[in-house]
Every structure is written in C-alpha cells, then in structure tokens.
Amino acid sequence: MPRQEYRVHEYREPVKPRPAATILLLRDGEQGLEVLMTRRSMQASFAPGAYVFPGGALDPADQGEQAARLSRSRESQSGEQRAFTIAAIREAFEELGVLLAHLPDGSPAGQAHLDRLSRERDADFLEQIERHDMRLAVDRVWWLCHWITDPDLPKRFDARFFVAHMPPGQEPVADEGETFEPVWISPGDALRRHAEGSFSMIFPTIRTLGRLSAYPNAQAVIDACQGERPMWVSSPRGAHFKGQIERYSEHEPPYGELELVSPDGRLVHALDWQHEKAVPLMRHVLRLTAPNPGRMTGPGTNTYIIGEAGSGFLVIDPGPDLSVHVQRIAAIVGGDLKAILCTHAHPDHSPGAVELKALTGAPILGAPSGPNFRSEWQFTPDRTLVDGDTISVPGATLRVIHTPGHASNHLCFLLEEDGLLFSGDHINNGSTVVIDPPDGNMLDYLRALERLLTMPMQYILPAHGWVLGFAHDSIRQLIAHRLKREAKVLGAVRRSGGGTMDELVRLVYDDVDPVMHPVAKRSLFAHLEKLVADGAVLATQEGRWQPAG
Numbered sequence: 001m002p003r004q005e006y007r008v009h010e011y012r013e014p015v016k017p018r019p020a021a022t023i024l025l026l027r028d029g030e031q032g033l034e035v036l037m038t039r040r041s042m043q044a045s046f047a048p049g050a051y052v053f054p055g056g057a058l059d060p061a062d063q064g065e066q067a068a069r070l071s072r073s074r075e076s077q078s079g080e081q082r083a084f085t086i087a088a089i090r091e092a093f094e095e096l097g098v099l100l101a102h103l104p105d106g107s108p109a110g111q112a113h114l115d116r117l118s119r120e121r122d123a124d125f126l127e128q129i130e131r132h133d134m135r136l137a138v139d140r141v142w143w144l145c146h147w148i149t150d151p152d153l154p155k156r157f158d159a160r161f162f163v164a165h166m167p168p169g170q171e172p173v174a175d176e177g178e179t180f181e182p183v184w185i186s187p188g189d190a191l192r193r194h195a196e197g198s199f200s201m202i203f204p205t206i207r208t209l210g211r212l213s214a215y216p217n218a219q220a221v222i223d224a225c226q227g228e229r230p231m232w233v234s235s236p237r238g239a240h241f242k243g244q245i246e247r248y249s250e251h252e253p254p255y256g257e258l259e260l261v262s263p264d265g266r267l268v269h270a271l272d273w274q275h276e277k278a279v280p281l282m283r284h285v286l287r288l289t290a291p292n293p294g295r296m297t298g299p300g301t302n303t304y305i306i307g308e309a310g311s312g313f314l315v316i317d318p319g320p321d322l323s324v325h326v327q328r329i330a331a332i333v334g335g336d337l338k339a340i341l342c343t344h345a346h347p348d349h350s351p352g353a354v355e356l357k358a359l360t361g362a363p364i365l366g367a368p369s370g371p372n373f374r375s376e377w378q379f380t381p382d383r384t385l386v387d388g389d390t391i392s393v394p395g396a397t398l399r400v401i402h403t404p405g406h407a408s409n410h411l412c413f414l415l416e417e418d419g420l421l422f423s424g425d426h427i428n429n430g431s432t433v434v435i436d437p438p439d440g441n442m443l444d445y446l447r448a449l450e451r452l453l454t455m456p457m458q459y460i461l462p463a464h465g466w467v468l469g470f471a472h473d474s475i476r477q478l479i480a481h482r483l484k485r486e487a488k489v490l491g492a493v494r495r496s497g498g499g500t501m502d503e504l505v506r507l508v509y510d511d512v513d514p515v516m517h518p519v520a521k522r523s524l525f526a527h528l529e530k531l532v533a534d535g536a537v538l539a540t541q542e543g544r545w546q547p548a549g
Contacts, residue, residue: 001458002260002418006283006395012264014151017158021062021087022055024144024208025098026218027166027184033217034186035209036172038096038179046155050200051190053208054095054179055088055159061126062087070129072102073138076228084160085138090125093117095179096172100137100164101129109134110169119175140164142225145211147204148235150247151265160230161208163221187213203236203247237262240270253430256469257281260459271466273299275325278332281467282418284308284395288328290319292348295516298431298464301348304422305332306415312338312393315362316413316422317463318352326352330359338393342366343424344407345379349463357382365391370408372438385411398422401455405445406433412452419458421471426452427478429465434519435526442482442526443533449479489527490547493537498546501525 004011025036037051061067063083073082092098097119101109117128129136141164149156172182185193187209193199194206201209211231215221224231236247237258245267248255254271261269261281273293278286286305293300301320307313313333318340319325329352330337337360342350344366353364363382373379385391387402391413398413403426413422425433426448435442452475460468460475468474485508492507493499499507501521508527509520528545531537538548 002282002420006418007263008261008280008283009264009266009268012266014264015154015156017148017156019058019084020056020157020159021058021084021091022053022159022161023088023092023141024053024161024163024212025092025096025166025172026163026221028217029184029186031186033212033215033221034184035190035212036096036098036166036182036184037190038172038174038182041178041180044178046157047202050202050205051183052179052202052205053161054092054098055161056091056095057157058084058087059090062090066126066130067136070126070134070136071138072135074228077138078228081143081160081228082138085141085143085162086136088141088160088162089136089138093125094119095175096182097175098167098170098172100140100167101134102137104133108137108140108167110167111171114170137164142222143228143230144221144225145208146230146233147208148233150203150236150238152238152267159204161204163225165218165222204234207234207236207249237265238267240267241272246271250470253468254466256429256459256474257467259469260467275300276328278305278328281461282420285415285418285420285461286332287461288325288332290322290325290348290352292320292322292325296434296519297348298428300464302461302463302465303329303352304461305329306396306398307336307338307393308395309334309336311395312336314339314341314391314393314396314398315356316341317343317349317424318356320348321351321355323355326355326359329356333360335360337362339391340364341385341391341398341411341413342379342381343412343422343426343463344410345369345373345377346407346425347377349424350379367402367409367411370439373408374439379409390416401452403448403452404441405435405448406440408439408441408444410448414455414457416456419456419471421452421455421457421460423460423462425463427460427468427475428462429460429468431464432481432523434522436522437526437529440522440526442486442523442530445526446479446482446530449475449482485523486527486530489524490531490536493528493531493545494547498540498544500544504528504545 042049067086089100099109099114141162144163145161147159174180194201234249275291278288288303289300304316340353365383366381369379385400389400391398397416401412403410403412406425457471460471505517505521
C-alpha cells in the first residue's frame with residue numbers, strides 16, 4: 001500500500017453506506033428487452049427527479065425469522081442474499097404495486113391477489129403475505145450486480161441490484177409519493193433519451209443499462225445471473241474533467257489514478273491532460289506529460305519525477321527531444337537531480353535525457369540498446385542498469401526490473417516503499433503496446449508480464465495514460481488479451497490456408513481502424529514469430545504463413 005504520509009491529500013473517512021436493494025423487472029417488448037423504471041420525486045433527498053429502478057434501504061424485518069419463513073428460495077441462495085432479495089421484492093410492491101409471490105399451489109400471484117393487499121405506509125407487508133397464505137418468490141429473483149455509492153457523496157447506499165421477470169397479469173402503479181410515471185423502456189432508448197437530456201438518470205443506472213443493452217431478451221439476462229454472484233461490483237469515483245464532474249467505474253482508464261490520488265473519493269483531482277505543470281500523484285511523485293500527443297503516444301509521454309526538493313530527485317523518461325519539456329523538468333528539480341532514468345531507447349522516451357543532463361549535470365542511467373535496435377535510435381547510458389539494481393533518494397527506492405519485449409533493453413522501475421511500478425511502454429493505459437521484431441519479441445514480452453505478477457505492487461504508472469489500479473488484475477487482463485489475439489492469429493492462418501501479412505492483418509485486426517493496420521502488422525509479425533517458435537505455424541519462402549503439420 002502507498003504510504004499514507006506521502007499521500008497528496010489527508011484522508012477523510014467517507015460516509016458509511018446504508019444497505020439497500022434494487023430490482024429490475026424485465027419483459028420482452030416488440031423491440032426486445034424492456035425494463036420497468038419510475039421517476040423519483042423532485043423532493044427526494046437522493047437523485048430527485050431521476051428515473052430509477054424500484055428499490056430502497058434494507059429493513060430489519062427483511063432479515064428476520066418471519067421474512068425467511070414466508071420466502072421460497074433456492075438452496076444456493078445465502079441468508080444474506082435472501083434478505084436483500086426480500087427487500088427488493090418489498091420495495092417493488094411499495095413503490096410500484098408489483099408483487100413477486102407464490103400462491104399455495106405454487107402459481108404466481110396475479111392482479112386479483114395483489115388487489116387484496118394494502119400499500120398504505122402503516123400496512124405490514126409481511127403480515128399481509130402471511131395472512132393470505134402466500135410466499136415471497138425469492139427463488140424467481142436473481143442477483144445482477146452490486147453498487148456502492150461514490151465515496152464523495154453525503155448520502156450513500158450499499159445496494160444489491162436484482163433482476164426478475166415481470167409477474168404475468170400485473171400492471172405497475174406508482175405510489176405517487178416517492179415514485180411517479182412508471183415506464184417500460186428498452187435499455188438503448190433510455191440511454192438515448194438520457195443523452196438527449198429528456199430522461200434523467202444517475203451513474204449506476206446508466207452503467208447498468210449499458211450492460212443490459214447487450215442482451216436480446218429478458219431470459220438472456222436471467223440466464224447470465226445463474227451463478228448466485230454479482231456479475232460486477234462497483235463503487236464509482238468522481239473527478240473534474242473538461243469543466244465537469246465525471247464518474248468512472250473500476251474498468252475505466254481513470255479509475256486507478258483517482259484511487260491513488262484521492263483514496264477517500266473526494267473530488268480533489270482533475271483528469272485534464274496539460275503539459276505546462278506537473279501533476280502530483282503522491283507527495284514525492286510528480287507526472288509531467290510531454291507535449292507530444294499522437295496516435296502512438298496518446299496524450300503524450302509521461303515523465304515521472306520522484307523525490308522532494310532538498311532531498312534529491314530521480315527523473316524517469318525525460319521524453320522526446322523537446323526543449324520546452326526538458327526545461328520544465330529542470331525547473332522542478334533545480335540542482336537536486338541525482339539521476340536520469342530511461343526505460344528504453346525509443347524516441348519519445350530517451351532523447352530529452354541529453355539536454356536534461358546538460359542543464360543539471362545528472363548522469364543518464366538505463367540499459368544500452370540491442371544489436372537489432374534501429375541505428376538512428378541507438379542509446380548508450382552513462383551507467384548501465386541491470387535487473388535487480390536499486391537507485392535511491394531519501395524516502396524512495398527504485399528497483400530495476402528488466403522487461404524485454406517491447407524493446408530488448410526495456411526496464412521497469414518499482415518504487416518499493418509504495419508498491420508503484422513505473423512501467424514505461426511495457427504496460428500502457430488505454431492502448432496496446434506494439435511489439436516490433438527483431439528487437440521486440442512477443443515471447444519475451446509475455447514472460448516479462450508473467451514475472452511482474454510476482455512483484456509487490458498495487459499501481460502501475462505508465463508512460464502513456466493515467467495511473468492503472470488493480471495492478472495484478474490489469475496485468476492478467478493484458479496477458480489474456482495477448483493470448484486471445486494470438487488465438488485469433490492462429491485461427492486466421494488456418495482459415496486462410498496460408499495468408500500473407502496484408503491478408504492476415506485484415507482478418508486479425510478487423511476490430512481496429514484500418515489506418516492503424518501498418519502498425520498492427522508489427523505486432524502481427526511478433527505473434528507469428530512466437531507461433532513459429534511454438535511449432536504451430538510455418539513461414540514459407542513466398543512470404544506466406546501456413547499451419548504447421
């Protein structure tokens with residue numbers, strides 16, 4: 001864990017979330033899947049005026065013996081899951097007059113049975129279920145996902161989202177107190193209307209509908225929830241971006257950076273890319289992004305400055321030969337720069353080291369470029385770093401990790417005290433690293449990723465893009481992506497019966513903008529080289545690639 005005393009902002013305990021449950025009632029409409037939504041009161045203390053799924057806080061009665069006795073559940077449902085499901089069923093009844101219950105003969109309760117029950121505030125829901133000899137249909141409700149309200153908000157919920165088929169023969173009727181205007185709507189239409197500004201929704205609702213839009217009908221959603229576990233768990237985080245407050249889930253690129261800079265979730269960080277001043281990620285870690293944005297560099301090359309004034313600094317990747325950027329680095333470090341570290345010799349990472357050395361007198365450290373590296377980019381450091389070396393300034397120790405693959409001389413640096421990996425181009429956020437033989441090698445790249453899984457780290461600070469959180473999970477996903485692409489390469493070779501590079505790139509990278517195919521061909525060649533080494537593919541003298549055997 002990063003040290004608390006080195007955090008940029010003092011930690012403040014977020015509001016404790018209140019346990020809650022929400023239910024998505026589903027049906028099949030003319031255009032496919034539809035979900036029942038309702039508008040919250042404009043006087044509501046949480047999400048006033050927003051269209052939501054029915055739901056609310058977990059009550060003590062939902063967890064009691066009576067509720068358990070009046071429920072019919074699956075053996076695989078835990079007691080906790082049953083209690084939250086009962087809360088969701090109760091809320092659907094109270095807010096929209098929808099009853100998920102079984103009659104004594106096992107058939108579903110219909111409108112006639114629903115009409116016998118009172119929705120008045122003083123009416124006891126469970127007592128009415130017992131009096132009419134019904135059982136709550138917990139077994140017909142499935143756990144979809146788990147949302148925990150953003151930690152910066154003053155009112156928070158720890159909410160389980162459930163799904164169920166709309167009971168046949170029933171019609172929703174809003175309580176006209178908390179909820180209004182029940183509407184059946186497809187996920188796609190809800191998202192479109194929200195984008196147009198006519199259908200207000202909060203972040204979890206938007207993201208949940210986005211996931212549901214991939215399913216053709218209600219049963220497909222139910223089938224996807226059979227594992228008795230949430231399909232995803234999320235506690236979003238907010239930040240300032242382009243003049244607005246934006247929210248992000250765990251799988252989105254900015255999330256890790258927000259977690260690192262503001263672990264308590266406060267809105268104290270801006271995600272806008274700018275090049276004039278450094279962004280503090282920790283008290284002793286600054287990021288200054290070079291003004292070289294582009295297709296291959298994203299928002300620009302990230303230079304990292306580690307240390308503190310008076311104690312000494314280390315600079316990782318001073319970037320391209322851009323004097324304005326190098327001078328900004330020099331202005332930050334002053335006369336306290338101890339060393340300039342280069343992850344590798346590509347022209348957007350190391351050329352700025354020469355001018356920075358001239359301005360500060362600090363030595364250039366790294367690994368020399370290999371024999372297959374492009375001659376115009378040759379790199380020879382003042383001091384050669386090898387795997388396992390350490391470079392230190394007070395409060396920060398960087399361990400050198402040799403990570404060949406993108407480049408044969410590629411190094412990553414692990415800030416041991418805080419579990420931060422400065423990954424250079426070995427791992428980027430939001431883009432796939434190009435592997436360019438002969439200096440690049442796919443097998444070396446994958447092996448280096450596997451090795452990084454053994455390292456004690458929590459965050460990855462890449463050369464391009466925001467900080468990545470969930471470091472080991474991110475690496476596993478990257479390995480899985482590469483192996484999935486490799487399988488696609490092998491499948492394309494087999495389907496083509498012996499394709500050329502131009503033919504294969506169109507098959508393998510059909511999900512990539514064709515303008516990027518010339519670059520994609522480099523990684524395609526790296527995959528093919530690995531498959532040849534694995535004995536799965538053969539290269540012919542005619543420039544074709546065919547299945548082995």
